[in-house]
Structure formats: structure tokens, C-alpha cells
Amino acid sequence: MRWKVSRWLTAVVVIAVVLAFIPTGNAQQKLKVGFIYVGPIGDYGWTNAHDVARRMVEQQLPVETLYVESVPEGKVEPFIDRLVGQGAKVIFTTSFGFMDGTVAAAQRYPNVVFAHASGFKRARNLATYMADFYQVYYLNGLMAGALTKTNKVGYVGAFPIPEVKRHLDAYALGVRYVNPQATINVRWLQDWFSPPKAKEATQALIADGVDVFAFTEDSPTVIQESAKKNLLSFAHYSPMYKFAPKQVVSGELVHWETIYLDFLRKVLAGKYTADNLQDVDYWWLLAEKAVEVGAEPGMMINPLFVSRLKSTTVKTVEFGTLSVYDLVQRRIAQMSKNPVVFDPFAGPIQDRKGVVRVPAGHTMTVGELTSMEWAAPGVTGPWPGEP
Amino acid sequence: MKQVGPFRLDTGEPSGAWTLVVSAAAILAAFVAAGGIFWAYGLNPIHAYAVIVHDTLLAPGAFPEIFRPTIPLLLAGVGLVLAFRAQFYNIGAEGQLLAGTVAATGVALFTPIRGPATLPAMFAAGFVAGALWGLLPSVLKLRLNVNEVITTLMMNYIALYFVSWLVTGPWKGPSVRGFAYTDQFPASAWLPLIPGTRIHWPTLVLGVVLAAAFAVLLARTRLGFAIRVQGENPEAARYVGIDALRTTLLVMLLSGGAAGLAGVGEVAGVHHKLLDPNQVSLGYGYTAIIVAWLARGKPLATLITATLFGLIYSSGDVMQVSLQMPFRVTSVFNGLILFFLIGSERLLAYRIRWAPAGAPASAPASAVAPSPPSGEDP
Numbered sequence: 001m002r003w004k005v006s007r008w009l010t011a012v013v014v015i016a017v018v019l020a021f022i023p024t025g026n027a028q029q030k031l032k033v034g035f036i037y038v039g040p041i042g043d044y045g046w047t048n049a050h051d052v053a054r055r056m057v058e059q060q061l062p063v064e065t066l067y068v069e070s071v072p073e074g075k076v077e078p079f080i081d082r083l084v085g086q087g088a089k090v091i092f093t094t095s096f097g098f099m100d101g102t103v104a105a106a107q108r109y110p111n112v113v114f115a116h117a118s119g120f121k122r123a124r125n126l127a128t129y130m131a132d133f134y135q136v137y138y139l140n141g142l143m144a145g146a147l148t149k150t151n152k153v154g155y156v157g158a159f160p161i162p163e164v165k166r167h168l169d170a171y172a173l174g175v176r177y178v179n180p181q182a183t184i185n186v187r188w189l190q191d192w193f194s195p196p197k198a199k200e201a202t203q204a205l206i207a208d209g210v211d212v213f214a215f216t217e218d219s220p221t222v223i224q225e226s227a228k229k230n231l232l233s234f235a236h237y238s239p240m241y242k243f244a245p246k247q248v249v250s251g252e253l254v255h256w257e258t259i260y261l262d263f264l265r266k267v268l269a270g271k272y273t274a275d276n277l278q279d280v281d282y283w284w285l286l287a288e289k290a291v292e293v294g295a296e297p298g299m300m301i302n303p304l305f306v307s308r309l310k311s312t313t314v315k316t317v318e319f320g321t322l323s324v325y326d327l328v329q330r331r332i333a334q335m336s337k338n339p340v341v342f343d344p345f346a347g348p349i350q351d352r353k354g355v356v357r358v359p360a361g362h363t364m365t366v367g368e369l370t371s372m373e374w375a376a377p378g379v380t381g382p383w384p385g386e387p
Numbered sequence: 388m389k390q391v392g393p394f395r396l397d398t399g400e401p402s403g404a405w406t407l408v409v410s411a412a413a414i415l416a417a418f419v420a421a422g423g424i425f426w427a428y429g430l431n432p433i434h435a436y437a438v439i440v441h442d443t444l445l446a447p448g449a450f451p452e453i454f455r456p457t458i459p460l461l462l463a464g465v466g467l468v469l470a471f472r473a474q475f476y477n478i479g480a481e482g483q484l485l486a487g488t489v490a491a492t493g494v495a496l497f498t499p500i501r502g503p504a505t506l507p508a509m510f511a512a513g514f515v516a517g518a519l520w521g522l523l524p525s526v527l528k529l530r531l532n533v534n535e536v537i538t539t540l541m542m543n544y545i546a547l548y549f550v551s552w553l554v555t556g557p558w559k560g561p562s563v564r565g566f567a568y569t570d571q572f573p574a575s576a577w578l579p580l581i582p583g584t585r586i587h588w589p590t591l592v593l594g595v596v597l598a599a600a601f602a603v604l605l606a607r608t609r610l611g612f613a614i615r616v617q618g619e620n621p622e623a624a625r626y627v628g629i630d631a632l633r634t635t636l637l638v639m640l641l642s643g644g645a646a647g648l649a650g651v652g653e654v655a656g657v658h659h660k661l662l663d664p665n666q667v668s669l670g671y672g673y674t675a676i677i678v679a680w681l682a683r684g685k686p687l688a689t690l691i692t693a694t695l696f697g698l699i700y701s702s703g704d705v706m707q708v709s710l711q712m713p714f715r716v717t718s719v720f721n722g723l724i725l726f727f728l729i730g731s732e733r734l735l736a737y738r739i740r741w742a743p744a745g746a747p748a749s750a751p752a753s754a755v756a757p758s759p760p761s762g763e764d765p
Contacts, residue, residue, distance in 0.1 A: 040713075040714060040715070041713070066708065066711060067711070068704075068707050068708055069707070069713065069714045070714040072666055072669055073658070073662065073663075073666045074653075074657045074658050074666060074667075074669070075704070077585065078452050078455070078585065078704070079704065079708065081448055081452075082442070082446075082449075082704065082705070082708040082709070083708060085442070085446055085447065085448070085449070085708075086708060086709060096566055097566075097568075097662070097666070100571075100659075120564070159555075159566075159567060160555075160565070161564070161565040161566050161567070162564055162565045165565070190551065190555060190567075370564065371564050371565070373565060384555065384556070385559070385565060
């Protein structure tokens with residue numbers, strides 16, 4: 001009997017200790033902000049860029065952040081439940097595939113502020129946001145057109161969806177503006193992150209005679225693989241200059257923190273609430289500094305290539321004959337104004353089949369950009385869903 | 388039989404209680420080992436476990452989430468138990484599950500069946516598709532003696548790429564702006580949920596019914612007898628006139644069909660569309676192999692093992708959100724639990740008896756044929 005009593009006592013003490021550690025009501029008053037990521041934070045691409053921005057937000061604003069990485073699409077709703085359970089009052093979901101789950105969660109939690117990246121469905125407590133690269137790809141295209149010697153530039157694409165097609169077309173328009181003979185050879189990976197597939201695609205493009213590379217894939221594989229043959233490339237999403245300092249010309253860099261800081265400041269100031277987000281859509285570009293041209297922050301063009309870009313000239317209607325280097329600077333200046341003075345998708349533009357896609361005098365709207373399917377002239381290779 | 392100090396080690400069929408004791412000890416050992424990881428990560432292990440227990444079981448809305456991954460694991464797992472009992476090593480539940488998702492999507496989006504008949508038709512189509520996907524490897528094995536581990540595994544990749552092709556190609560929905568999804572299913576193809584949860588209960592009921600039905604089938608029917616005999620001794624089965632072809636085909640039809648039902652549940656109860664195969668299934672067909680293995684040939688035991696995995700998945704999610712741990716650490720945690728559980732399998736073959744020297748020896752354990760799949764004979 002005695003030892004039984006002592007055993008019960010032990011059990012009670014253990015349970016008491018355990019219960020003592022269970023977090024009870026949170027004393028902190030900071031706004032809790034949750035982030036749901038589609039990939040691992042170390043992916044060196046999309047998710048990493050969002051996470052870098054999350055950490056900057058936490059440093060600069062009086063908020064506390066929570067994140068969940070590698071979330072499968074079917075589990076976005078339960079993870080939102082758990083974040084709300086942890087006290088999150090603002091939740092960012094950062095993948096297109098999370099759209100329907102976020103819409104459903106926004107209905108279930110009418111007092112929580114939601115924002116969904118890259119989607120098109122909004123609600124009174126659900127905003128949308130996107131930092132888009134199409135202008136930057138156009139500028140990279142201008143440089144690629146000037147630097148190719150084989151007149152074949154390559155593009156390794158993730159999925160043939162409007163977002164990637166838009167970037168590829170902008171890149172192709174830039175290439176052909178400087179070099180009307182060039183082709184833009186395309187390979188699709190059907191994957192956002194796949195170093196093996198990216199390696200294979202790069203090797204295939206090298207075999208086709210491609211000597212300058214751009215891509216949409218969340219690893220530096222294309223850069224590393226093309227650098228082995230001393231071929232040039234443009235960094236994608238993260239600063240990738242260090243992976244091939246002699247071959248990376250420029251690239252696309254993102255600054256999600258500009259959007260997150262702006263959005264959360266407005267939430268903190270009471271300007272954005274769970275009641276007035278129906279029309280809040282961030283479509284932020286160069287002018288808002290949400291994206292940047294560069295091989296790494298502050299290095300717009302790798303100094304190794306400046307002289308070649310300065311010695312290649314191009315005839316333009318607007319500026320007369322000037323070097324590609326100067327053209328890039330002028331275009332950046334034009335697109336850094338708000339509203340922009342120049343847009344790569346200003347008509348007239350025909351697709352590669354000769355069909356007029358943007359009539360003269362018209363510039364593509366955001367709605368048209370986010371649903372575009374056609375291929376620009378010079379694009380060579382398969383194009384699933386080509387109209 | 389072996390004497391170690393005052394203990395005697397007998398070999399033989401483990402009792403249910405012994406299985407539970409060893410498994411619980413294994414999980415406890417895994418918790419201690421994982422506690423080391425928590426500690427290395429800068430967390431107080433006791434605090435970490437308290438948070439995990441609270442947020443997995445007690446937090447509002449958390450408990451039902453355990454059962455969402457349980458549903459596909461139960462269906463696919465119970466089918467695998469049947470196949471393993473017949474010594475047919477079906478590694479292809481993932482592919483059979485995906486075949487089920489394709490058939491269900493086909494019915495939901497591309498047939499005129501609407502209204503209350505939609506869901507039964509989807510389940511029927513999913514069962515048939517899963518069964519047929521499992522049939523080809525069994526025919527290859529029976530007719531040409533091709534190793535079924537290889538063929539069932541390879542059929543998974545065919546299914547995976549087939550789904551991938553469908554959603555990026557012919558079945559890509561006009562309403563999804565070029566992304567790789569089909570259109571959303573019509574409302575009549577959505578499985579009802581238990582209110583306040585995300586448990587698509589018709590699939591769960593199917594899983595429980597199937598577990599019970601397969602238990603009865605194995606224990607009480609002629610086919611069950613044939614399966615058991617063939618599984619334990621194919622030569623004897625042939626000798627007593629059991630038709631190996633018929634038995635194996637029926638087993639694989641049921642096994643593949645069950646996995647196909649799991650696939651229907653995922654598209655009709657969770658996603659409401661067909662999408663990238665790696666997003667549809669989260670590897671349930673592979674995890675179901677461990678679910679079936681731990682169930683040790685007993686269909687009803689999958690109710691426990693599948694729930695255990697639901698719990699493991701759920702606690703992994705909690706670690707990510709409540710403890711802000713990286714995704715990979717949660718995988719390590721889950722891996723440790725499995726490592727210890729499967730590692731403890733070997734211990735189950737022994738019974739420890741208190742037998743100090745001089746005490747009368749108990750009757751030696753008679754040679755019992757190990758019940759497959761025990762840890763003895765992979």
C-alpha cells in the first residue's frame with residue numbers, strides 16, 4: 001500500500017511539472033504575424049526570399065512572426081488553424097496553390113487579416129500581393145541579346161504557366177530588341193525546385209548551341225552548370241553572383257520586405273483591417289523597389305561585362321543610336337517612375353505565330369499579364385497551352 | 388531458449404501484451420532520443436513535449452486533425468496487410484492510390500453522373516482503378532515469375548507521371564489560369580465532413596468497415612484460409628489444391644482497390660480537384676507499408692497503427708508551428724520513432740521469463756511458424 005501511495009505522489013508531481021510548462025495565456029502585446037511557405041526556407045529561391053523579408057520585418061516593426069515551411073497544398077487550412085491558435089492576427093500565404101485554402105480560412109476567421117501572394121481571389125479580409133519580375137527580365141534580355149555570340153540564348157523554365165510565360169516573353173522581347181536574329185531556346189522542368197532536371201535542361205541547351213542562360217528554378221544549378229563551359233547566365237531570385245563571378249552578368253532580385261513592411265505598417269496604423277481589403281492588390285515592380293536588377297544587391301551589372309555592353313550599340317526610335325549599357329540605364333530610369341514611362345508589353349506586339357496580341361497604343365493590363373499564354377517572336381521550343 | 392542470469396529467453400509468438408509493452412518502450416526510447424535533439428536545438432525537452440501533447444491533443448480543433456492522414460493510411464494499410472499475408476509484397480499502394488484519384492476525378496469532372504450517385508460512382512471507379520493497377524504486377528508475377536517488389540514499385544512512377552501529365556496536359560482546367568490543376572469538382576463530388584472538423588467521414592467509415600471485413604475474411608472464409616496457407620507455405624498450398632493464381636489475383640484486387648479508395652478520399656474529401664501527384668498523396672502509399680508492417684498481419688491492428696501515424700504527423704505539424712522548428716527536424720523526430728519501433732520488432736520474437744537457476748523449467752516453447760510478416764523473413 002505504501003509504495004502505491006508514493007507512486008501516485010510521483011505521478012502527480014510529474015504531471016504538475018509538465019503542466020507548469022504548458023504555455024498559458026500570452027502576456028505579449030505584439031502583433032503576431034504568420035507566414036506559410038510552400039518550400040523549405042533554405043531553397044535559395046522563392047521561399048528563402050520570403051523568409052529573408054520576414055526576418056527584416058521582425059527587426060523593423062513591433063511584431064512577432066511565426067512561420068511554417070514546406071507546407072503541402074492540402075494542408076494550408078489546418079496550418080492556418082494552428083497559426084490562429086497561436087494567436088496570429090495577420091497571415092501571409094505565399095504560394096498560388098494556397099489560394100482556395102486561404103479563401104476558405106478567410107471566411108472561417110473573419111477577424112484575421114489574410115494576404116495571399118500571386119493569387120487573384122480577394123475578400124474583405126483577404127488581400128493579394130505580388131512582386132513581379134517582367135520588367136527585370138526585359139532588361140536582362142537586352143543584355144543577353146548583346147552578349148550572345150551564337151545568337152542563341154537559353155531559358156530553363158519551371159512550369160508553362162502565365163507567370164513564367166510572361167517573364168520568358170519579356171526576356172525574349174528584350175533579346176530581340178537588341179538582336180533581331182537571336183532565338184530564345186526553351187526547356188521546361190515541370191518543377192519549381194529540381195537541380196537534377198535543371199542540370200539536364202542546361203546540358204541540352206548547351207548542346208543546342210546556347211551561350212547565355214536565364215531561368216526560373218529555385219537553385220543556382222543552371223548558373224553552375226553553364227559556368228563549367230564558361231557560358232554566361234543571369235541570376236534568378238537570390239543573389240547568385242558568388243556561384244560564378246566570371247559568368248553571372250546580372251539577374252533578378254526581389255525585395256518582398258517592401259510589400260510586407262508597407263502592408264504591416266498599414267495594419268499597425270489601423271488603415272488595413274479585416275474589413276477593407278476587398279480591393280487591396282499589391283502589384284509591385286521596379287518603381288516600388290520590390291524588385292531589383294542585379295547579380296547581387298547593389299551590383300546591377302557585373303563589372304566584367306560593362307565594357308562589352310558599352311561597345312555594343314543599338315538603334316532606337318526614342319534615343320537614336322546608343323550603347324546597350326546606356327539603353328539599360330535609360331529603361332531602368334523610365335520604369336522607376338510612377339507611373340512608368342516605358343513598359344515592355346506596350347503594343348504593337350505580335351506573337352511568334354504572327355497574331356497581334358497587343359495592338360498599337362495599348363499596354364497590357366495586370367489582368368492580361370497574369371493570364372497571358374502566347375509566345376513572343378524568337379521563342380523556340382515547346383510551349384504548352386499556346387493559343 | 389537461452390539463460391541470461393536469472394532470466395530465460397524463449398522464442399515464439401509474442402503475446403498482445405508483450406507487443407504493447409515493447410512498442411511503448413520503443414516509443415519512450417524514441418522520445419528520450421528526440422529529447423536530445425530538442426535540447427540540442429535549445430528547447431527544454433519537457434517543455435517541448437508538454438507543448439506537443441497540448442497542441443496535438445488538447446488545443447481546440449487539434450484532435451480531429453490526427454485522423455485526416457489516418458484515413459488514407461488506414462485504407463491503403465489494410466489492403467497491404469492482406470497482400471502481405473499472402474506473401475505478396477505490394478510496394479505499389481502509392482500508384483494504386485493515384486489510380487484511384489484519376490478514376491474519381493474522371494467521374495467527377497468528365498461524366499454526366501451528378502447528384503447523390505456521384506460519390507458512390509467515384510468510390511466504385513476508384514476501387515476498380517486501384518485494383519486494375521495492382522493486377523498487372525500480380526499477373527506478371529504469376530505468369531512470368533517477375534519479382535513483384537520491382538513491378539509494383541515501378542507502377543508507382545507510371546501512375547505519378549500519368550497524373551502529372553493529366554494535370555499539365557489534357558485535364559488542365561480552363562479556370563485555373565494555366566496552373567497545373569483540374570477544375571474544381573462540382574459540389575456533389577465533395578465528401579461531407581464531420582461538422583467542425585475536416586474529417587471526410589464516409590472514407591473513414593469505409594476504412595473501418597474494410598478493416599473489419601478483411602479480418603473476417605482472413606479468419607472465417609475459405610479465401611482467407613487460402614491466403615493464410617499460401618502465405619505461410621506456398622508449397623503446402625499447392626499440395627492441398629489451393630489455386631495460387633486465383634488467390635493472389637483476388638488479394639491484389641482487394642489490396643489495390645483499398646488503396647484506390649484512399650485516393651478517392653483524398654481528391655473528394657481534401658483537394659476537390661486533381662493536382663500535382665506529390666501534393667495529392669504526401670507519400671501515403673509508402674507510409675502505409677510501415678502501417679501494415681507494424682500491424683503484423685492483423686487487419687484490425689491497422690486501426691491502431693494508422694492512428695499512431697496520424698498522431699506522429701500531427702505532432703510534427705505542431706512542432707513546426709508551436710515550437711517554430713524547421714520542417715527537417717520534424718522529419719528527424721518522426722524518423723526516430725519509426726527507427727525505434729521497427730528496431731524493437733526483433734525483441735518481439737523473445738519472451739523473457741523469470742527463471743532463477745534451480746527453478747523447474749517451463750515447457751519449451753514449441754516451434755511455432757512465424758506469422759508473416761514478422762521481422763524474421765523480409
